[in-house]
Amino acid sequence: MRELLTGLLERARQRAATEADAYLVEEQHSSVQVRLGKVETVTHSREQRLALRGFAGKASASASTSDLSRESVERLVDEAVGLARLTAPDPVAGLPDPGECASTVPDLALEDPGGHGLTPEEKIAIARQAETAALEVDPRITNSEGAEFFERRARYAYATSHGFFGSYPTSSFGLTVSPVASANGEMQRDSWYTFTRKRARLDAPEDVGRIAGRRALRRLGARQVKTCEVPVIFDPETAASLVRALAGAASGPGLYRGTSFLLDRLGTRIAAPAVTVVDNGTLPEALGSRPFDGEGLAIGKTVLVNAGTLESYLLDTYSGRKLGLASTHHAARDGGGVGVATTNLYLAAGETSPQDLIGSVKSGLYVTELIGFGINMVTGDYSRGAVGQWIENGEVAYPVEEVTVAGNLLQMFQAIDGVGNDLVLRDRTSAPTLRIARMVVAGN
Amino acid sequence: MNGNMKSLFPMKPSPETQDIARPQRFFEDRFGMTSSLLERLLGSALVGRVEDADLYLEYRVDEELLLEEGAVKKASRHVSQGAGVRAQSGERTGYAHTDDVTLGSLEEAARQARAIAERAASDAVVAVKPDRRPHDLYSLAVTPVAADVSGKVALLRRIDEAARGADPRVRQVIASLSSEEQIILIATASGWTVGDVRPLTRLSVTVIAEQDGRREVGSYGGGGRVPFDFFLEEERWKRFAGTAVKQALLKLRAVEAPAGTLTVVLGPGWPGILLHEAVGHGLEGDFNRKKVSAFAGRIGEPVASPLVTVVDDGTLPNRRGSLNVDDEGTATGRNVLIENGVLRGYMQDRLNARLMGMAPTGNGRRESYAYPPMPRMTNTFMLAGEDDPEDIIRSVPYGLYAVAFSGGQVDITNGKFVFSASEAYLIEDGKLTAPVKGATLIGSGPEVLKRVSRVGRDLSLDEGVGTCGKDGQSVPVGVGLPTIRVDGITVGGTQV
Structure with missing residues (x-):
């Protein structure tokens, strides 16, 4: 070679x-x-x-x-x-x-x-x-x-x-x-x-x-719910998709092109204090780990969001220079040149059990699957199809389908009022169960 | 329909550029893969032990040019070549592929494919040659990959100037041009070979506009199995740039989208993505053979309003989703999926057609030699009705008019699908009022077309931008729609 x-x-x-x-x-x-x-x-x-x-x-x-x-x-x-x-x-x-x-x-x-x-x-x-x-x-x-x-x-x-x-x-x-x-x-x-x-x-x-x-x-018997504005809980798999979207907005190419809702937000509060997001490429045996990035730079651990504050972007050498910053060693290669990719990305665990998060909701939606591409990366506007369970008086009541959940990613991250203690690094991007105080659920 | 389609297909292939034998000569000259060699490879390795077998040779060149910040700073060119060997017995498929196109590697791949498939003993039935001849839908004098790069760079610069010149609020222009040529040769165990040379190109324009601290994005583009000059004809490039700018500016003053079940009018063209998600995937043969589709076993049943006829047609000249033959060598066709509201047929590849006792429909497609084929769509659209599009909008007291979408997805099994509007307007008292922010629309595939109450006479196909993903394989597709009114679909906005 x-x-x-x-x-x-x-x-x-x-x-x-x-x-x-x-x-x-x-x-x-x-x-x-x-x-x-x-x-x-x-x-x-x-x-x-x-x-x-x-x-x-x-x-x-x-x-x-x-x-x-x-x-x-x-x-x-x-x-x-x-x-x-x-x-x-x-x-x-x-x-x-x-x-x-x-x-x-x-x-x-x-x-x-x-x-x-x-x-x-x-x-x-x-x-x-x-x-x-x-x-x-x-x-x-x-x-x-x-x-x-x-x-x-x-x-x-x-x-x-x-x-x-x-x-x-x-x-x-x-x-x-x-x-x-x-x-x-x-x-x-x-x-x-x-x-x-x-x-x-x-x-x-x-x-x-x-x-x-x-x-x-558990999806059998699913139905629509009436359109409402309620607390929404994302299970670890769907919560990971929110973290993936946040990392996409923090990636260099979108920032220097001006196509990201995190433009000019470095050092500012972009999420609730309970939110810390880390990218760590050095974990042994982990799916996202690599010994050097796509430009030969050493891999390390980057804290993207520290207790709600955006502390770092994800940059390769080129996008870093465009923004007047150093590379964060996140260059990734494909045949088309150099881009930016995360390694092992996760939202750090909180202290509440997922059961207690569900128990804290009087009436709301527990999301277990999201479909569609309804994220506007320029504005953070968010609208996706959802599948899950309806929560009534702190308990899972019945399965739900054919609804959407909508909001804006910046507002959603700031409205996180519960972080589960159930983080498991199952894939390259992971998250614990998350509770968002209010979102619009559209149904019938 | 013809009136609308004519303007979309200006490039009739000229007889002197037709060259069906070219793929055969190409693989012979370049890799020494003569037809007798291919026959021997398939024959000695596979015949008599499996029910069906084929060999797929592919050579592909891709070129990408990207303009941002006023300059073309990224250019790349990629060459991919390889071969896939498939052997089938019953429901079993063995597939092996290699990017080393030599006899030794192909023999090894054939051996592996056979070992995989022959564990199920069965009477050998070797595939028969299809009776339809390949089409000639996109022979080009100068293919898009062969066109001069400096002309392409110059066009991207003109797009940048035009978009920035259109309005002072335009802050950023990102324009990309991709060009591709795929040469394939398919050989089957019964000794026939068929090839295809497939050009493809796409121009995309994305514009960021800013006003009073608010930023918004607009995107537009098009293309097909057409030469580079397609973008210069009728100043298409200018229209693409102008439409992207218009969309970004409109969104700067967009209001929150409503949340809940509304009457929705879909504009012509790309909103045909509704059909792709709501019924198209659910009518692919594999999901129906496995009975995991919400449409399984429902042929002959009403699944749509009587106003609705939906076809999948891979034979339209120069369209992005068209193919002379599919990736198993079957000539593509015009397949009626829904006729006057009644479910008529599925889209099939050879495997699923054989297992369901149906005929292949020319829908066996694969992303590349690295994947076995499966049933996929080509160009999927609804036939025109009789209503005046303006009348359709006027008929709605309160609702949403959506003309551009950013993508969609479907859960085949429960039939629920989404597609996300990127340009939409409120309809109030039969008139278009405020533009609204993007929102995802969600519905049920077997139900939504029953609520189609008006079908316009303005069928058009999309500009040529669609890429469909299934099981990790991406293929280019087309969609089309006349203006239609749907009486009730859930709109995922934020305005309760």
Whole structure:
């Protein structure tokens, strides 16, 4: 990998690139899907992608290819350097200063070489166990969209014309189950999952299946409610989507373009004092961890929101320079160049149990699923379809569907008046149960 | 309908640019994949042991140009190539893919796909050649990826100038142009091969406007399987920029959207996303074979008002959702989904058609060689009715008129769907009054079209911007709608 990348950078230099960086990912992916006990689809793949970013003075361009033949790699350089001559110079464009790059590549235990040894039959058995457990939850679980077990193994390598080189391997494993409950002509689907870097850390297939089954079952009998303005509780999965939206607004590209509702809010109160949001890329074995960012800068821990105050944006070198700030080491690569991505992002746990949060609501909505794309990142205006449970006198009363929840993200974060103690890092973005004092629920 | 559609399809392919044999020659010249080699690969590895098998070769070039802050500072070009091998027995699919297009890798992929699928023993039935010939819907003299980059850069600059010049409140203009060419070759075990060369391009304009400390966004764009010059013809680029500016300025004075169940009038074109979410996905064959769709087993039943006829048509020249053949080699068709309110048919790929005892409909699509195909939409729209669009708005005492949407999603199983309005107005006493802020609309797929009480005569298809996601695979699609009135849909605003 090192030879390929340094050869590419050398060719870019010969073609008059003033600076360049290159990125290579090689991956293998396989999955098995079973449905109602029968094998449906088994897939296996091997892929690679090589990307180059070249600078001609202060102008830059990118090119990538999945073909690593000599001829193709040479064409990649010619295309990136050729395109860079057609783009406009940008005074702040360029690689980070060489001194900023990570001096070591820490081992974050992101690989599980032994975990990949399962035979197809063993993977099928895991998916079957999970689906069977879901179907056995209740006679009303009558159908299934299936269960899937998947694994992915990848190696990332990154090099710059300044001499940085780093590479690291990763593994990931996952299991999802999507059962369907039905009664009186009504059908409801829900799902549950487990997703880890170490196979031994996956939740037991039976537990994943049982939770998925219960989630589908509790939706039976769902109805609309009358339009109202009430307290709304977001379960950990849907609360995580609010945190994801907040991080999106805190990301550099949206800020320098002026397309974010967090523009000019650094250092100000943007959320209730109970809200602290952290991005930590150094957690061993965690799904979002990485030893260096997409520009070779060391990964660390960033406090985005500290007790309600916006303390940091999420920046790569370019967006940082545009805003007059230093990179927060959140650069991420894809074939198209450099963007910004979070690592392990979470809203810190509070002290109230989720039961007590529900118990605190006289009349309101407990949200368990959100659908649609109704977030305006420029204004923070928020309006999404919701599924959940109606809360009456502190208790879950009946399932709800075909309603929307609406507000404005800035106002919603400021109106958080309850933070659960149930934070679990199940995915790259996580949150505990959250209570928002008032939102508009639209129904009939 | 014809009157409206003509202006949308100015580029009839000329006979001398048609070249159906090109994909075959391309993969032969570049990778040495002759048809006899492909036949041997599929034959020796797969025939006789599985019911159906195919090989999908793909070569794709993508180019992206992005203008922000008045300059084109980002440009990128990507090449992807690879092959997917599929073997099927009963409900079982084995799929293996590789980005190494060599005989050795393909043999290995075929071996893996077969091993996966052949565990279910069954009588071998090899796929038969479809009887429909591929269409010729988008042969271009100069494809969008081949067009000169400096002309594209110049167009993006003109868009920036036009948008900024339109109003002093415009603060930021982000314009992007993506161009793509996909060359595919599909070979099946019965020895026939079919290929396609698919150009695709899209221009997007986003504008941020600011007034008195309030900032708002407007977006517009379009494209299709058309050459780069499409954007210059009829000054489309100027209209896209102007519409984005208009939308951002309108939203600067938008009031809170109402919350609750309202009469909603949908404008023509892109609001056809209603059909895509409310009924389209629910009529895809896989969900119905598995009986997890709210529409499962309901063919022949009324699912919409008698005013409603919905078709999915992959044969419209130069449209974003059109295909000469689908990604299994089946020629696309014009498939009636709902006829005068009655459910008529599903959209099928080969697997689900075979398992349901139906015919493939040319809807087997995949994002790339990295994925097995599944039933997907092409261009989905409602046929025109007889009402005057102005009359439809005049007929509403209080409601919402929505003309632009930012996206939608559906839960196939309970049928609930959402789509989010990004440009909408209040209707008061039959007149459009204040623009309202964005709001999500939610409804029930099998119910919402029963409430369609007026259908306009102004059918139009969208400008060519739609991308549909399903199970992690994205494919370009089109939608279309005449102006319609829906008597009751939940609007997710904040004004109680």
